[in-house]
Amino acid sequence: QKEVEQDPGPLSVPEGAIVSLNCTYSNSAFQYFMWYRQYSRKGPELLMYTYSSGNKEDGRFTAQVDKSSKYISLFIRDSQPSDSATYLCAMSDNYGQNFVFGPGTRLSVLP
């Protein structure tokens, strides 16, 4: 089993839709959870950063962590064509040493 799994997509949604992006993981030591957005030919940009379980909201973005299920989600409300990118989840243990990225989900928001 891979340490972090993520549906590669592509995921296509109409403009204005709510998007749900998910990752599952196997290492119960992970405590820090991040979501990155990567546009074509650009490096990953840190979007959201959460510690342990719970929700975090930032504008149209909401990150959820369910450590009991080893499952994290990123929700994008009122999606825009400019949200079209690859979204990567990432996580690390409490000491920040074991740091892992998921392979990414490619999202297309159609106007």
Added chain:
Amino acid sequence: GAGVSQSPRYKVTKRGQDVALRCDPISGHVSLYWYRQALGQGPEFLTYFNYEAQQDKSGLPNDRFSAERPEGSISTLTIQRTEQRDSAMYRCASSLSPGQGEGTQYFGPGTRLLVL
């Protein structure tokens, strides 16, 4: 097979000195990324390469920072005239494929830089 390696693991330097951080990616990996991670924060992107070509350097904080990967394998991140605010963990990652959504990144152990 060896993973991503970085050297040195720790570097203490005086303000104003230049430092060079090395990353040796997994053999055959096309893409190589540099990140900087402050204590208690997620890694922030600095720059990345596909083969020897630098694709995006928009994350480099200023012109004191530069990176190269001349033969498409080992990469060096150089910081000139270091400042105390440059102190951080510098992480390198590599991925097999340059395609976004297809390239799981494998991280090295990082170089912890302390500028006095």
